[in-house]
Amino acid sequence: AQSVTQLDSQVPVFEEAPVELRCNYSSSVSVYLFWYVQYPNQGLQLLLKYLSGSTLVESINGFEAEFNKSQTSFHLRKPSVHISDTAEYFCAVSENNAGNMLTFGGGTRLMVKP
Amino acid sequence: DADVTQTPRNRITKTGKRIMLECSQTKGHDRMYWYRQDPGLGLRLIYYSFDVKDINKGEISDGYSVSRQAQAKFSLSLESAIPNQTALYFCATSDVRVRGEQFFGPGTRLTVL
Numbered sequence: 278a279q280s281v282t283q284l285d286s287q288v289p290v291f292e293e294a295p296v297e298l299r300c301n302y303s304s305s306v307s308v309y310l311f312w313y314v315q316y317p318n319q320g321l322q323l324l325l326k327y328l329s330g331s332t333l334v335e336s337i338n339g340f341e342a343e344f345n346k347s348q349t350s351f352h353l354r355k356p357s358v359h360i361s362d363t364a365e366y367f368c369a370v371s372e373n374n375a376g377n378m379l380t381f382g383g384g385t386r387l388m389v390k391p
Numbered sequence: 392d393a394d395v396t397q398t399p400r401n402r403i404t405k406t407g408k409r410i411m412l413e414c415s416q417t418k419g420h421d422r423m424y425w426y427r428q429d430p431g432l433g434l435r436l437i438y439y440s441f442d443v444k445d446i447n448k449g450e451i452s453d454g455y456s457v458s459r460q461a462q463a464k465f466s467l468s469l470e471s472a473i474p475n476q477t478a479l480y481f482c483a484t485s486d487v488r489v490r491g492e493q494f495f496g497p498g499t500r501l502t503v504l
Contacts, residue, residue, distance in 0.1 A: 281433075283433075286431060309490055309491050311491050311492075318497075318498075319497060319498075320395070320481055320483075320495030320496050320497050320498055321434070321481070321483075321493075321495045322494075322495065323492050323493075326490075326491055326492070328490055328491075367433055367434065369491070371490065371491045377422055377485040377486075377487065377489075377490070377491060377492075377493065378436075378439075379491060379493060381433040381434040381435075382433050383431050383432055383433040384431070384433050
């Protein structure tokens with residue numbers, strides 16, 4: 278069975294600084310990878326996903342993540358964060374034979390300070 | 392209007408009480424899910440349903456039951472609530488044709504005293 282580890286439970290950062298949220302996974306088969314974001318008092322929403330092709334994927338609000346198969350990682354990065362990026366971020370994995378089923382990591386709370 | 396709605400949004404109850412959390416969706420998706428969220432543990436799957444006649448247990452189904460009344464409605468019940476079921480509960484839906492993307496409701500915060 279697959280598992281997902283998010284190495285940092287909280288990441289405080291100043292506004293306009295770069296940030297990296299780390300995600301590692303384990304699986305015995307090929308996987309698809311996702312980052313979801315949860316803003317305060319809301320449900321989760323998809324931020325970006327890797328299914329195939331280019332290992333670098335981007336979101337519309339400046340985040341990017343790179344799939345690294347050899348290191349089984351899918352770290353999320355942003356070169357300059359805004360206050361509005363304050364949220365909890367969840368990495369998730371879906372095995373390629375598991376339909377839409379997702380396994381989530383424990384989440385990383387990004388706290389952007391002015 | 393929201394595509395995935397949950398009622399109630401907040402609920403405080405006592406140990407031993409029966410509780411039902413309801414989820415409705417207007418996205419036309421066949422697949423629906425119930426998760427609970429606990430700090431540091433992420434989201435854990437309780438039950439999922441691929442259509443009205445197909446219901447499956449997830450990772451942590453003990454103490455919970457579900458009912459899929461229609462394509463658009465999926466309810467989660469706690470037959471006899473206990474304090475360690477205090478959590479944030481999310482309903483989600485997905486389209487079988489779209490890999491991995493699930494659409495979440497706003498959540499129900501349940502407190503069991």
